[in-house]
Amino acid sequence: MKEFKLPDVGEGLTEAEIVRWHVKAGDPVKVNQIIVEIETAKAVVELPCPFEGVVAALMADEGEVVDVGRPIISVDDGTGPPPAPAAGRAGEGTADRAEALADDMVPTPPAEVRQPVLVGYGVKPGAAKRRPRKPSSPDGASGTSAEASSTASSTVSSPGTGRSAVLAKPPVRKLAKDLGVDLASLLGTGPHGSITRDDVQAALAAPAQESDVQAAPARPRVPAVTWEGEDEERVPVKGVRKATAQAMVASVFTAPHVTEFLQVDVTATMDAIQRLRGLPDFAGVKVSPLLMVAKAVLVAARRYPMINAAWDEARQEIVVKHRVNLGIAAATPRGLLVPNIKDAHRLSLPDLAGALGALAETARAGRTQPADMAGGTITITNVGVFGVDAGTPILNPGESAILAFGQVRDMPWVVDGQVVPRRVCTLALSFDHRVVDGELGSLFLRDVGAMLEDPLRMLAWG
Known part of the structure; x- marks a missing residue:
């Protein structure tokens, strides 16, 4: 035994x-x-x-x-x-x-097993089973109008998403699938709030904020909630949420935070993204604004090594890291995770895009391992995917800087003395004032913004 x-x-x-x-x-x-x-x-x-x-x-x-x-x-x-x-x-x-x-004493059929691995995830055999589709009406009644019955509806539901039923006819669903448009992120203008072909094509025409890690509708439809039963409920804090809460409290009360903001005209960057998507080197990988922000942070960290440092409380020393393990904050049903890309400064732009995609896929599937989150040196959090312009991010413990990347949206901007519409976003940099003084933090943030205004500077400075 x-x-x-x-x-x-x-x-x-x-x-x-x-x-x-x-x-x-x-x-x-x-x-x-x-x-x-x-x-x-x-x-x-x-x-x-x-x-x-x-x-x-x-x-x-x-x-x-x-x-x-x-x-x-x-x-x-x-x-x-x-x-x-x-x-x-x-x-x-x-x-x-x-x-x-x-x-x-009774022979028992062997349990279904996965591919043997030491620690982590193996491949589960057998075909995946589709989750049964929920009825479009709460009571499942079939006495609906001909127009409503011809509109296919499905429920996109996952813990914590709060998404409601999506109404769209089969041809519209096929069009959305072919064009890569998420129906759950659209507001329908058709009968009963259904999504039409025009809605799908309008969403494709309007560039949307993209993210390699976090995925959420820009304007989620939240159904009305009727509170019933007890006046309150208690949610146990454990696992990742408990560790995150403890780390954030420790970070706030041990590291003196300073946050600076910078609005940036990223029109040139958005144009560059469209051109990169057509290059053979980027076939099969996702090219997004987050990729360009990540590259700008890596180049700026090379110009200002002190931003990629940590405070050693026990020895009262500043530890300057000579490698950049770039953390990407990821919101998951289990809580906030910050996996990092090891030696991100050594990667080419296509390789960095692939690493961001792999990190996103692993985080969404819940397969992020402890080693993937250890050893980070600087972090990016993409709050723009939620339709947020800016925030004051809290430092990841053991790091001295974190950059929040806000949503990219059309705004009036002065160019050569004329007010014209431009693609603009807000960057927010929080840093540990024991390690990074105001001048260093400002120079770093300024250079990141300058590279997003003119992507050619990434080549000149990198």
């Missing part, structure tokens, strides 16, 4: 929450078979089994927070008698143990 103890999956974490078991008592297991999903303060991780045999007992419940080093599962490898029931485990008395041992 062997016991598998909860390991430290990285960064010296002391505890983790059991999210979901993939096995139960009596199931056969193989070496490296995924048996459980755990959530640490930084990521959700799948753990493989180091033993082969039959599951004797699960020693922690789903939702339970377990200390590193505590046994979470016992496996009978056929070399000895099963252990006595674990004390304090509700619902696992003598009768349960006898039933489990009886189950061991």
